[in-house]
Amino acid sequence: MKRRISLFLILVVLFSIPASSVSAVTTFPDVTGHWAEEEITYLQFNLGLIGGYPDGTFKPANPITRAEVAKIIAVEQGLTLQPANYADVSASHWANIYIGAVSAAGIMGGYPTGEFKPNAPMTRAEVAKVLAVTYEITVPPAAPMFSDVSNTHWAFDHIEALAAYYITVGYPDGTFKPSNSITRAEFAVFLARTLDPFFTQPLMLLTLTFDVLEILQDEDLISLQPYIHPVKGVRFSPYEYVENNHLIFSMGALPGLLSETTIYNWGTEDGTGDPILKTPQQYFDRYVNNKDYTAPDDIQINNLIGRGSLINNVPTFYPNGIFVEFHVEGTITYGGMDWGSTYVVFENYNNIWYVVAIVHGEWTT
Secondary structure (H helix, E strand, C coil): CHHHHHHHHHHHHHHHCCCCCCCCCCCCCCCCCCCCHHHHHHHHHHCCCCCCCCCCCCCCCCECEHHHHHHHHHHHHCCCCCCCCCCCCCCCCCCHHHHHHHHHCCCCCCCCCCCCCCCCECEHHHHHHHHHHHCCCCCCCCCCCCCCCCCCCCCHHHHHHHHHCCCCCCCCCCCCCCCCECEHHHHHHHHHHHHCHHHCHHHHHHHHHHHHHHHHHHCCHHHHHHHECCCCCEEEECCCCCCCCCCEECHHHCCCHHHCCCCEEEEECCCCCCEEEECHHHHHHHHHCCCCCCCCCEEEECCCCCCCCCCCCHHHHCCCEEEEEEEECCCHHHCCCCCEEEEEEEEEECCEEEEEEEEEEECCC
16 A cells, blocks of 8 residues: 555656756647646657647647557657558558558557558557667566556566656556556657656656655665665765764665664754764664654655755755655644654766765754
8 A cells, every 4th residue: 555655646746846848838738737748848849759730739638649659759760761561551641651660660560450550549558568669678577566467468578667767657546557548648758758867857766765765664774775875875864954974874884773782973953952862773763763754745856845944955965966855744733843854865876866865854943
């Protein structure tokens, strides 16, 4: 159940993140303000891969057809355009040469009847196969990620590959719905994520943050190791004003950390100015797992929200990093002042995003 909740929260957050404007504005009136506006605009303006209808609309909710996908893929890949050889694709068909191109390249084929069915809607499974084959997206065999896509499904490998590379997250109920027609908007999102990692970064960081916070809640620091920066280690900061004296632990120091009886100085307690003298387990109880951050009320990606009186210097302390905040609201009993946040800070190293800091946030005087 927790994983399904996580997927739901990821989808909600993704749809609420302000667009960073890959291009100025879309020319499609029915796309302005749409959840896929940025991806559609990117494919339209930056790459020139998609167009609209004669009335100037894009019709994002319409199913995308096999002919439309054939043209987009043929153009993006720069395939040699050539006549198609299908009974239902006439020489005068607007997509004839694009269908011929993807067929010759082994990307899309016809049916046993000798037809291509150019006007038939593409399913989500079919699009997963087209993208995985075209862009050579593969992953080692793994347990099924979606409840309705077993390892015997004909598109299992392709769907799993797209999920592993954060191109799809599926639906909040844990399904992929492989037989559903894919809309023009959904296809635009899948393709944009495939072509540019900019579009997969929020999904990737959100997924990584959920994983890290679940591991922290379970206090399984062995499982935390692969997420930690191999050179910089991970800093634990008791407050959102990060200081150089806040403790850093290497990846190798994590497995036995919580069993240590050593009392460390973790920083200065806000208000009293006293040193925070605690064992690792005591620190975790007070500053890491004081709330259930795996079920947040708000999530922010690189967006600083002023929640208390203490200056939050996470963005300036880690100018090359990206932070994800998971925030839990306070209770009525304490007037909401007993809120808490965890900021997981990532930095890129050798094209992989690693955790460099786990920062605690709370109301301070």
